[in-house]
Amino acid sequence: MILEFIERLSNLSYPLRPPGALPEDDFIDRCIRCRKCAEICPYDSIIMAHGHRGLKMGTPFIYPQKIPCYLCEDFPCIEVCPTDALQDVQDQRDVAMGLAVIDESLCLPFNGIICRACYERCPIYKEAITLKDQLYPVVQKEHCVGCGICEQVCPTNPKAITVVSAHK
Amino acid sequence: MQKLEHILYRHLNRIRRTMQWLALLFIVFVPILNVWGFHEIIGTFYSLTIGSLNIVDPSLMLQTILLSEQVKFGLLLAGIIPLIMALFFGKTFCSWVCPFNLLAEYTAKLRVKIFRNQTRSVNINPKPQVYWFILGGIFLLIGVLGTPLISYFSFPGLISAQITDTILFATVGIEWSLIIAVLLIEFFYKPRFWCKYLCPVGAVLAIPRFKNSLSVQYESKRCSVQCSADKSESLCNTACPFELNPRKTDIYPYCFNCGACVYVCQNNGGHALKFTFHPEKPIHSNHKSLKQEELYKNEPSAQTTTNLQEV
Numbered sequence: 001m002i003l004e005f006i007e008r009l010s011n012l013s014y015p016l017r018p019p020g021a022l023p024e025d026d027f028i029d030r031c032i033r034c035r036k037c038a039e040i041c042p043y044d045s046i047i048m049a050h051g052h053r054g055l056k057m058g059t060p061f062i063y064p065q066k067i068p069c070y071l072c073e074d075f076p077c078i079e080v081c082p083t084d085a086l087q088d089v090q091d092q093r094d095v096a097m098g099l100a101v102i103d104e105s106l107c108l109p110f111n112g113i114i115c116r117a118c119y120e121r122c123p124i125y126k127e128a129i130t131l132k133d134q135l136y137p138v139v140q141k142e143h144c145v146g147c148g149i150c151e152q153v154c155p156t157n158p159k160a161i162t163v164v165s166a167h168k
Numbered sequence: 169m170q171k172l173e174h175i176l177y178r179h180l181n182r183i184r185r186t187m188q189w190l191a192l193l194f195i196v197f198v199p200i201l202n203v204w205g206f207h208e209i210i211g212t213f214y215s216l217t218i219g220s221l222n223i224v225d226p227s228l229m230l231q232t233i234l235l236s237e238q239v240k241f242g243l244l245l246a247g248i249i250p251l252i253m254a255l256f257f258g259k260t261f262c263s264w265v266c267p268f269n270l271l272a273e274y275t276a277k278l279r280v281k282i283f284r285n286q287t288r289s290v291n292i293n294p295k296p297q298v299y300w301f302i303l304g305g306i307f308l309l310i311g312v313l314g315t316p317l318i319s320y321f322s323f324p325g326l327i328s329a330q331i332t333d334t335i336l337f338a339t340v341g342i343e344w345s346l347i348i349a350v351l352l353i354e355f356f357y358k359p360r361f362w363c364k365y366l367c368p369v370g371a372v373l374a375i376p377r378f379k380n381s382l383s384v385q386y387e388s389k390r391c392s393v394q395c396s397a398d399k400s401e402s403l404c405n406t407a408c409p410f411e412l413n414p415r416k417t418d419i420y421p422y423c424f425n426c427g428a429c430v431y432v433c434q435n436n437g438g439h440a441l442k443f444t445f446h447p448e449k450p451i452h453s454n455h456k457s458l459k460q461e462e463l464y465k466n467e468p469s470a471q472t473t474t475n476l477q478e479v
Contacts, residue, residue, distance in 0.1 A: 026236065028316065029232070029235035029236055029314070029316060030232055030235070030236055031316075031319075032214050032215060032224070032225070032228045032231075032232065032316070032319055032325075033214055033319050033325070033329060034211055034212055034214035034215035034224075034325070034329070035199075035211065035212050035214070035329050035332045035333070035336075036210050036211045036212075036215060036217060038332075038336060039198075039199060039202040039207070039210045039211070039332070039336065040202075040207055040210055044336075047337055048333050048336075048337065048339075048341075050339065050341060050342065051341065051342030051343070055315065055320075057341065057342065057343065058319065058329060058341070058343065080210060080211075080217060082215045082217075082222055082224045082242070082243060082246055083215075083224070083228075083232045083236075083240075083243055084240055084242075084243070
């Protein structure tokens with residue numbers, strides 16, 4: 001029963017982890033909650049989980065609606081991680097944090113209003129988000145890294161494009 | 169050299185308290201400097217990076233190795249640095265740096281002030297096996313549950329991480345309740361039980377020990393008569409925060425070299441207790457009457473009255 005309880009506590013949510021993060025379970029095992037990634041992040045994108053995330057409290061995650069990951073060239077967060085919970089990433093395109101998902105009932109172009117916010121701001125420009133018929137944004141799964149910039153710039157409320165963790 | 173030692177002993181408690189507060193200031197200023205854009209020093213007491221030097225709490229290093237079943241060279245190196253320090257200085261980190269110890273010391277002080285007639289258990293040094301059994305149990309539990317328990321129960325790290333969170337994100341974490349719960353138990357029920365028995369950080373730091381590790385050395389023939397060498401209720405016994413008897417050899421691995429016993433002994437006429445890197449078996453001479461007056465002829469007159477509040 002205790003095991004079940006802990007299991008439940010530790011699986012409350014799958015937050016978006018910083019670049020290079022191991023799969024969720026391995027990440028939880030490795031991460032020692034040292035806060036170095038949050039301290040070094042130049043955009044203050046990385047924030048810390050609180051008690052409402054159960055036993056995941058103190059682990060780093062990104063809340064893209066507020067500040068997304070801007071995919072630094074040299075990934076300082078990965079560099080400072082002492083336990084390799086964040087593994088080396090060669091290139092921006094190799095990051096696999098998450099995947100953007102479009103809710104077509106909320107997305108403006110699908111409702112007859114022209115909007116290219118996510119398409120224009122996507123760092124994997126013209127590859128991760130493409131335009132179908134020059135109008136409708138489509139996420140290309142194999143190219144999207146899950147940085148969350150599209151979620152932040154999306155003008156609708158609630159957001160029509162959201163990023164889910166790659167480890168969900 | 170002798171003179172320096174004398175000055176050190178005279179101000180031992182004050183120097184230590186200053187160090188503790190400086191350590192606390194340090195962990196407050198690291199995130200503040202980070203916010204200002206200075207990134208040469210980053211981290212908490214879980215893990216600290218100073219320039220290119222990487223340090224990791226060795227208990228967390230062991231936990232990571234156990235849980236990930238992988239040994240990474242960088243991590244091993246970062247965790248071994250504190251272990252080497254501990255090899256020479258013992259658990260000095262706990263008594264001189266750890267912020268939880270600072271809180272626990274003030275809690276114990278408050279307890280003495282409020283419950284004046286507290287009974288103090290007779291100082292019998294607990295068996296080292298108890299200590300290692302608890303540490304082994306913690307690691308066994310981590311292995312069985314697959315949960316990084318030490319991340320929640322490494323109090324120096326937890327406190328510094330919470331301070332960092334407060335400065336970076338202006339939040340107050342629920343983790344404080346753990347610390348407050350332990351402090352409340354210490355206040356009402358059992359003073360200093362956490363540091364003495366349970367803390368995994370201190371326990372891992374207690375593992376490396378060899379014959380030249382910093383130790384408290386007892387020499388019975390210099391033990392002052394006024395302080396009653398034979399009784400269990402002597403100054404050094406009463407001063408020890410862990411209720412250890414420093415006149416026995418077996419204070420390790422429990423003793424964390426805070427020097428409270430050395431301080432009271434050195435400053436109250438006796439010079440029987442001292443810090444040394446070359447500990448011998450406690451020197452129990454049978455000639456206890458060995459002309460005490462002659463021994464202390466050249467030294468400041470023994471003060472019989474002490475203010476334990478100050479200790």
